[in-house]
Amino acid sequence: MSLSSSLNTAISSLATTAEQTSVLSRNVARANDPTASRKIANITTIPGAGVRLASVTRVVNVALFNNVLSSTSSAAGHGAIVNALEQLEQTTNDPELDASPAALLQKLSNALQQYSSAPDSLAHAQAAVSAARDIANALNRGSDLVQEVRSQADADLGGAVENLNTLLSRFESVNTQIVKGTRSGSDVTDYLDQRDQLLKEISAEVGIRTVTRGDNDMAIYTDSGVTLFDVAARQITFQPTPFLSATSSGNAVYADGVPITGTATTMRISSGRIHGLAKVRDDIAVTYQSQLDEIARGLINAFAESDQSPVPLLPDVAGLFTWNGGPALPGSTLTPGLAGSIRISAAVDPDQGGDAMLVRDGGIGGAAYVYNGTGVAGFTDRIDQLIDKMSAPQAFDPAAKLSSSASLGNYASTSAAWLEEARRSAGAEADYRETLLIRSTESLNKITGVNLDEEMTLMLELERTFQASSKLISTIDSMLESLLAAVR
Amino acid sequence: MKTTFISTNSISASTRQSMARVQQQLADALKEMDTSRYADVGKTLGYRTGHSISLRQEHARLTTMIETNAMVSSRMESTQSTLQNLVDTAKDFVAQLLGSRGGGPNALSVQTEAKSRLEGFINTVNMAFGSGYLFAGVNSDVKPLSDYTSTPPSASKQAVANAFFAEFGFTQDDPAAANISAADMQTFLDTTFSALFEDPAWSTDWSSASSQNMRSRISSSELIETSTNANESAFRKLAKAYTMVADLGVSNLSQPTYEKLVDQALLDINTAIYELGTLQAGLGGAEKRVSDASERMTLQIDIIGKQVKSLEEVDPNEAAARISQLLTQMEVSYALTSRIMALSILNYL
Numbered sequence: 042m043s044l045s046s047s048l049n050t051a052i053s054s055l056a057t058t059a060e061q062t063s064v065l066s067r068n069v070a071r072a073n074d075p076t077a078s079r080k081i082a083n084i085t086t087i088p089g090a091g092v093r094l095a096s097v098t099r100v101v102n103v104a105l106f107n108n109v110l111s112s113t114s115s116a117a118g119h120g121a122i123v124n125a126l127e128q129l130e131q132t133t134n135d136p137e138l139d140a141s142p143a144a145l146l147q148k149l150s151n152a153l154q155q156y157s158s159a160p161d162s163l164a165h166a167q168a169a170v171s172a173a174r175d176i177a178n179a180l181n182r183g184s185d186l187v188q189e190v191r192s193q194a195d196a197d198l199g200g201a202v203e204n205l206n207t208l209l210s211r212f213e214s215v216n217t218q219i220v221k222g223t224r225s226g227s228d229v230t231d232y233l234d235q236r237d238q239l240l241k242e243i244s245a246e247v248g249i250r251t252v253t254r255g256d257n258d259m260a261i262y263t264d265s266g267v268t269l270f271d272v273a274a275r276q277i278t279f280q281p282t283p284f285l286s287a288t289s290s291g292n293a294v295y296a297d298g299v300p301i302t303g304t305a306t307t308m309r310i311s312s313g314r315i316h317g318l319a320k321v322r323d324d325i326a327v328t329y330q331s332q333l334d335e336i337a338r339g340l341i342n343a344f345a346e347s348d349q350s351p352v353p354l355l356p357d358v359a360g361l362f363t364w365n366g367g368p369a370l371p372g373s374t375l376t377p378g379l380a381g382s383i384r385i386s387a388a389v390d391p392d393q394g395g396d397a398m399l400v401r402d403g404g405i406g407g408a409a410y411v412y413n414g415t416g417v418a419g420f421t422d423r424i425d426q427l428i429d430k431m432s433a434p435q436a437f438d439p440a441a442k443l444s445s446s447a448s449l450g451n452y453a454s455t456s457a458a459w460l461e462e463a464r465r466s467a468g469a470e471a472d473y474r475e476t477l478l479i480r481s482t483e484s485l486n487k488i489t490g491v492n493l494d495e496e497m498t499l500m501l502e503l504e505r506t507f508q509a510s511s512k513l514i515s516t517i518d519s520m521l522e523s524l525l526a527a528v529r
Numbered sequence: 530m531k532t533t534f535i536s537t538n539s540i541s542a543s544t545r546q547s548m549a550r551v552q553q554q555l556a557d558a559l560k561e562m563d564t565s566r567y568a569d570v571g572k573t574l575g576y577r578t579g580h581s582i583s584l585r586q587e588h589a590r591l592t593t594m595i596e597t598n599a600m601v602s603s604r605m606e607s608t609q610s611t612l613q614n615l616v617d618t619a620k621d622f623v624a625q626l627l628g629s630r631g632g633g634p635n636a637l638s639v640q641t642e643a644k645s646r647l648e649g650f651i652n653t654v655n656m657a658f659g660s661g662y663l664f665a666g667v668n669s670d671v672k673p674l675s676d677y678t679s680t681p682p683s684a685s686k687q688a689v690a691n692a693f694f695a696e697f698g699f700t701q702d703d704p705a706a707a708n709i710s711a712a713d714m715q716t717f718l719d720t721t722f723s724a725l726f727e728d729p730a731w732s733t734d735w736s737s738a739s740s741q742n743m744r745s746r747i748s749s750s751e752l753i754e755t756s757t758n759a760n761e762s763a764f765r766k767l768a769k770a771y772t773m774v775a776d777l778g779v780s781n782l783s784q785p786t787y788e789k790l791v792d793q794a795l796l797d798i799n800t801a802i803y804e805l806g807t808l809q810a811g812l813g814g815a816e817k818r819v820s821d822a823s824e825r826m827t828l829q830i831d832i833i834g835k836q837v838k839s840l841e842e843v844d845p846n847e848a849a850a851r852i853s854q855l856l857t858q859m860e861v862s863y864a865l866t867s868r869i870m871a872l873s874i875l876n877y878l
Contacts, residue, residue, distance in 0.1 A: 072537050079536070135570055136581045136841070139589070147586035151593035158597035158745055161669045162660045419667030419743050425752060432749070450586055458579020465575035479546060483539050490536020494874040501878070 046089065048517050053091030054510040057084055058503050060094040065500055068491045075482070076238045078489040080230050099230040105485040106237065112478040113241055114248035114264070114312035119471035121197070121317030122325065126464040128190050129329055132183040133457045142183065142336055143453035145176040150431050150450070153424055156400065161418035166397035173361050173385050180337050184287060184381035187330045192284055194322040195291045199281035201315050202294055205246045209274035212239045216259055223257045233257070243269070248312030265308045267296045287330050287378030291322050325463065331441040332456040333380035337364070338371050339437065339449045341383065343430040345370055346403050346410040358406035361389055368406050375438035400424065544866045551862065555855045562848035566841045574840060581840045588833045591826045594748060598823045601745045601755050605816050608663050608757060609809060611656050616805050619767060619798050622646055626774070626795055632787045636780045643774035647677055650771055654759050666739035666758035673738035673759035677772070685734040689776055692721045701778035709782065711789040718773065718793050726765040735768065736760055748822040755815050763804035770797040
């Protein structure tokens, strides 16, 4: 051992301390960045030559990180569903406001009841027609809203797919850096942080599983097993539909050429925003649309007129309510888009030059359908029949996922109940997923994040080391000096 | 050596997140205290929202039914009082007829009296109610009885004159009427004259009313008749008796013939009074059913109102208690945040 080797050791200590300080200051700088992980400078001792910085590593917790990824996916998926349901809820709103189709149906029935108590009153007839117009308009608006929600979901799917492609290509460049850096042994921890952040963003769009291989290389698969990234980013494709109608369904999303949305595919993803949006577009909104269509069909059928001739030959036709396919009746099964085309017949609409009194007399479908043959003003049989038909059970298509036999009013309130229940359970599920996400992010951040106090105490240690090493150098210097003085 | 570790960021994040959650809850609780209902009824009730909507619709249906029942009731009340009016005037006329049975100059005054009573009777029966006529049956937009004394002579008056002329060969005010025997007069009254107040003559000359009464739905299951019509026998008999005295030239008749006619008129009026009573009783029964139905529905409405409340209502006291709890929680959270933030090793270096 010589003084000069001691000097070298002290100098190596100074250099290493400087390296450690730089890692420490990187930590402090990103103390408030929730995505940052704590970096640790690893020091090794070189026999006889002091110390040096061996490597920089970061604190990771793979289990917690995977938790964060999966809860990000499900929170994003449920969030998209809740958003859509919140919009659809406009059709029902607070029960107190009496704005739901069920309430408007009852208003129509009430108007008819009042009309029945004064069948000769034009004002009551017009009130009944205007109540009928309200429910037809509400169904039209409801149908428009549902299609708007679907179109919005379709457009959002387009956005999500585009975003996913961008994220994957960024992932590709970061991953290449990491593999290269790992092979050459340089510090890749910042790239790793960046890659984790990208993974979080990708998992918000689609549920993923990751596999880490040698040299820190990573492959990404969807939760259904389709490759999103393996050495190179795979193309996610989706053809948006500019405007969806009740009779059209949107396109599926393809990853690497395999469909990952839609009921037909076996590789369907089960979480992430893309999953949520596809569920809204292809399932929830479609079901609600069919419920509105069934209410419209029930209305048209309940108000249908039948041939009143002594020997009836003509088929039943649409009465107060008609549709694009009128005057024929819409039949006994679901007719997609009916809620969008239901309207009151021009023959009874005073605004279109019609006669509101036809509600009492019948004959909207033509002379053969006149119920009040003698034309008396106090004729209430037809009105009473209509009130009865509105409250009588009729058959509904089970495809709308509600009861197959119910009165019109009941069916409408069951539909509102279906919507609110979907909203409640989706809301509760989203809240739960969101909390889970917050908790797992918190736990991850607790372990991998930076603690300023600790960094500060570390800094004190470094400061002391630096001071001691400096002192050593100056002491060795003075020792060398006294040695040289003795020699001189 | 290191046992536990926590990052600075997660400390501040957790207090921040809990504050946001508390504030959200506070907004909901404030709304619930104001309205005494859940802040978001649909989201809280879920599938039970359908129940709430159904109950509200039932509430609206019953309220409408009670409203229309009130209208039906007032129509029936009006009918009742009109019928009572007809009974009262008929009774007055009976007294007058009895007083003037002696004939002579009384005959002329009773004839004039009968003319005005006939007009009064027709006016009363033609009483309008709301947009229709009370006694028109379902034909409510048409005046039930046509005027008797009008120019040109009404079909009913013409028919009476024609019948008289066909029977006796001269007109009602011909002095020759004094020669009509009591028996001939009785025959005329029983046959030709009577036929004028039976169908088909009645419905062509006198009445445009429908024999079918108005039917009203007074509850979800009850559909009952709630009017009467001018074709009822009581109205025909009254019309017949008034016309008999007013327009058969009673002042020209011989005393026995006159007495015969007055007796027949009295008989008809008394029968009519009896029959009006039956009509009133029938309507009274309907009125009772309407008021019973309304009463029943009012009870139902109360129950439904309670059910809706039990579904949607929040106890405002409970909401208020929750608010003060949340406020305390927020204060604690703020105090803690500021103290934690102030706690840094930097202050001691």
